[in-house]
Amino acid sequence: MGRAYEEVVEYVENQSQGKCKVLSAKTEHTFDDLGYKVNVWNIKTDVDGAWWVVEGNQIPMNLYPQSAFYFSADEVYSFHMGLMQRMFATNEDYEPEDYVRAITLDGEIAPTLFRKLKNIALLIEEAKEIEDFQSIGVRCREILIELGNTIYQPEMAGSDEQPQASNFKKKAELFVKFYLSGSENSDYRNCIKKLTEATWD
Template identity: 80%
Template sequence: MMSRTYEDVTRYVEDQSQGKCKVLSAKTEHTFDDLGHKVNVWNVKTDNDGDWWVVEGDQSPMNLYPQGAYYFSADEVYSFHIGIMQRMFSTHDTYNPEDYVKAVTLDNDIAPTLFRKLKNISALIDTAIEIEDFQAIGVQCREILIELGNSIYKPEMAGDEEQPQASNFKKKAELFIKSYMSGSENSEYRSIIKKMTEGTWDYACKITHSQTATFYEVSTCVSLIISLVNMYENVRQKSSDPISQFQCPNCKSKKFNVTDSEHDENGVISKLFLQCEECGEVTQIDFIEK
């Protein structure tokens, strides 16, 4: 498989948009050869469909990734692309959808309904062949995001604002982030999750209606969905886990032991006493469950 030309990359991006955009510029951002063959990452700008990374090479199928989601550099999109290729070329005997979901989420605790649906789309991607199969996976990806919105959202998050519609995932996600990630210390984290939220939803919608999607775009969409679910679970769990945010006030170490605890009248932990393994400092922290 030969590396593509400027014309190949331009035609590919415009075909994927179903003629709705024109490529304004496309240039090779970086070329990698650490795996024994060349892989090129192209930086592509369009007139009305945003900016894209296109990855292709000697032995690598061409694929595109939205720059507005999670992929901020050529190195990051290359790493993500290689991970997808390795999973795709594994045999059916070694590929287990549940193991794949657990690997992407670092074996994090995921709500049972979401976990079941993530396993389902991870299994479907290995049997999808026709355009209708890919579109159906896109529909399920959107449904998973709507389910995620229902899982993370609570009516009180809206405050004085109008309650979002049941299927308005992006608005529920916005209110969740505002509620759980306030403060300047979370500004960069908020920005990353917001970009990935919007990019993943838009990409799932694109797959749902695409007449030209291939296995590679749909596989990317599935991976984005799993990663996004994991990000929101991380935020939710972090908010109710003050231990993960603890740092010894004396030596700044994060290595410690729980030496004692206190409980409220309902038996819920209200205070923890932590002893630093490095300097021996004992600190009391309040356990606040959001």
């Protein structure tokens, strides 16, 4: 059995930090072809547009902006389940420290960031109530802001206005443009932008 209507509404509004109100929320489709019963919700908000929310038993809840991905209910379900399977997959060759060092350009922040991420991983294992996951979400946003402030340099904005200190999404976009400039890297930039928008929103 999936989450109740009230839980989904509360989740969406909390993810926007109270900046939007849910106008309507309905289950667009329910899937059970991978051993889990998973619901895809179609959400409409007053200022943040339309969203998909995917949730189900033993499946972490997440939301995806419809305008950023143009997913159908079936596509967002496939994307979400693929993402979850990759997260849950065990890979002996995967070293999380290497990933953290890469995204921080092996800067001084790397050990601190990795320690915080390990603490969040422990919290995820122990989380049960929706408030637990909301608290984890807040910590993740704080880590992204810290990461953005570390990897971003003012010259990356060029002649554009400097982004606010907490604007991770803009800083990540300028960072990627700086290091992946040129038409030959446009696909990479678009892919990273979509991932950044999904992660931050």
